[in-house]
Amino acid sequence: MIWNKSRECMSRDELANLQGGYLVKLVKYMYQNVAYYRKKMQKLGMEPGDICGIEDLGKLPFTTKEDLISAYPSGIFVVPQKRIARYHSSDNLTGPDRIVGYTKKDIDNWSECVARSISMANLGKKDVIQIMYNYAPFSEGLGAHYGAERVGAAIVPSGIGRTSGLAALMKKLHVTGIMGTPTYLLRLAHIVEEQGLKSGLNLKAVLCGAEPWTENTRRKIQDKLGVKAYDMYGLNELTGLGVACECEFQRGMHIQEDFFLTEILDTHTLAVLPDGLKGELVFTTLQKEGLPLIRYRTTHVTRIHYEKCECGRTMARIDRICKATSELLMICGKGVFITQIEEALVGLHFVATSYMVCIKKEKELDVVKVSMNYSADKPLSTEEKDAMLQQAEKALSSVIGVIPEISFAKNKRGIFSDNDKKVVVIDERM
Ligand SMILES: [Zn+2]
Missing domain, CATH: 3.40.50.12780 (ANL, N-terminal domain)
Structure with missing residues (x-):
C-alpha cells in the first residue's frame, strides 16, 4: 500500500x-x-x-x-x-x-x-x-x-x-x-x-x-x-x-x-x-x-x-x-549521553576519577553494569560501601531510566590508571 x-x-x-x-x-x-x-x-x-x-x-x-x-x-x-x-x-x-x-x-x-x-x-x-x-x-x-x-x-x-x-x-x-x-x-x-x-x-x-x-x-x-x-x-x-x-x-x-x-x-x-x-x-x-x-x-x-x-x-x-559514532547511547529506548552518566557519577564525592560502563542485552532487555573505584583515605566497612552503591544507583538510574548494576572494582587501585579516559563505555549490544 x-x-x-x-x-x-x-x-x-x-x-x-x-x-x-x-x-x-x-x-x-x-x-x-x-x-x-x-x-x-x-x-x-x-x-x-x-x-x-x-x-x-x-x-x-x-x-x-x-x-x-x-x-x-x-x-x-x-x-x-x-x-x-x-x-x-x-x-x-x-x-x-x-x-x-x-x-x-x-x-x-x-x-x-x-x-x-x-x-x-x-x-x-x-x-x-x-x-x-x-x-x-x-x-x-x-x-x-x-x-x-x-x-x-x-x-x-x-x-x-x-x-x-x-x-x-x-x-x-x-x-x-x-x-x-x-x-x-x-x-x-x-x-x-x-x-x-x-x-x-x-x-x-x-x-x-x-x-x-x-x-x-x-x-x-x-x-x-x-x-x-x-x-x-x-x-x-x-x-x-x-x-x-x-x-x-x-x-x-x-x-x-x-x-x-x-x-x-x-x-x-x-x-x-x-x-x-x-x-x-x-x-x-x-x-x-x-x-x-x-x-x-x-x-x-x-x-x-x-x-x-x-x-x-x-x-x-x-x-x-x-x-x-558519538557518545549518545540508546538505553531501553531512551537517548542518554555519556556525559550525563559522567555528570551523575562525578556529583558523588566518593567516586574516583574513572569508571567503566557496560551495556548488555540480557533476556532481550538492556542491562547497564557499572564498575567504579571509590576514593577514601581509610578502608571502608561493608555497610559504608553498600550505602555508596545505593547512592550511585539512585543518581545513575534517574539519568538512564533503568536501575543499573553497580559494583566497585575488585582491587583498590582500580580498573584504570589515572591517565585513562574517565568513562569507558562498552556497548556489547552492537
Ligand atoms: Zn520498497
Whole structure:
C-alpha cells in the first residue's frame, strides 16, 4: 500500500529538482534567520546565492549536536515562539538543549511521513493500531498517534504499562497493528507466547523504532507474534519517527527524501562517500520550519542505496542503523549521553576519577553494569560501601531510566590508571 504515490514513486530527476528548489530556499532562510549557521557560512566566504541546487550541497558547512547545544534556546528555533505548536524532548524536559519545537506545518509533515510508514506495513483505515510508546515528553507516542490518525485507523493509545494487560487488550479490541520499541514488543511477544494468545490475535504487522535492534530480535518478534516486524527510523532533531521505514520487502528503510536530503559521510575525512559504502548519516531537513537543519550529522552509521525497490517506490533506502559514532547511547529506548552518566557519577564525592560502563542485552532487555573505584583515605566497612552503591544507583538510574548494576572494582587501585579516559563505555549490544 503506497500512501502518496506522486511523491514516493516520483522519478529521481523530478525528485532532484524538487529537493534543489527546497534547498535553495532553505539556505536563504537559514542565512537570514539563524545566527550560528550564518556565521559558519560567512567563515567559508559563502552566501546563499552560491547554492543553486543539490549539486552544491557539499559546499555547505555541517551542523552538529554541539552547534545546537551552544545555540540553544533562541538560536535554534527559527520562528517566533508563538508559532511553535509543540515541544518534545529526548529527555524529561530537564535538559533544555534536547528540546525540539514544531510548527503546525512541521507536525502536519511529520504525520505525512508516519502515514507513509504505516502504509508501508500495509496498515490503513480499516485497522486498529495500538500505540505502545510513551506519550510524553518523548516524540514517539504522539508522532505514531498522528500518523495512525492520518491514515484513518482506529487508535488504541495504550502507551506502555503492564505487558500482560496490554496483550489481553489487543485481543479484546481486535488490534491489527502495533507501534512500539523493539525491546517492548519483544517483551509483549514473550507474554503472547506464554499465554498462548497468538492464534487468538488479529495482528497483521508491527512497526518497531526509537532504538537500535538486531535481525535476531526481529526474527524472535516475528516468530512469536506471527507477523512481519518493520524497522522504522527517526531522530528528534529531524522530526521524530518516520524519517525512514521499511516496506513489505524489508530490504532497507525508504527515506522520505522530499523531506530529508541524505548523505553518507566518512567520519574521518568528512568526505561524502559513494553509494553503498558505510558511513555517518547526514540529513538536511528540506521542509522544516521550527528547527530546520543543514547537513546535520546524526552520528548514526549506515549505508544508502538508490536502486528502485520492488514495491515501486523510488525513494532511496538505508540499511539498519548499526551503531552510533558519538557518545549518545540508546538505553531501553531512551537517548542518554555519556556525559550525563559522567555528570551523575562525578556529583558523588566518593567516586574516583574513572569508571567503566557496560551495556548488555540480557533476556532481550538492556542491562547497564557499572564498575567504579571509590576514593577514601581509610578502608571502608561493608555497610559504608553498600550505602555508596545505593547512592550511585539512585543518581545513575534517574539519568538512564533503568536501575543499573553497580559494583566497585575488585582491587583498590582500580580498573584504570589515572591517565585513562574517565568513562569507558562498552556497548556489547552492537
Ligand atoms: Zn520498497
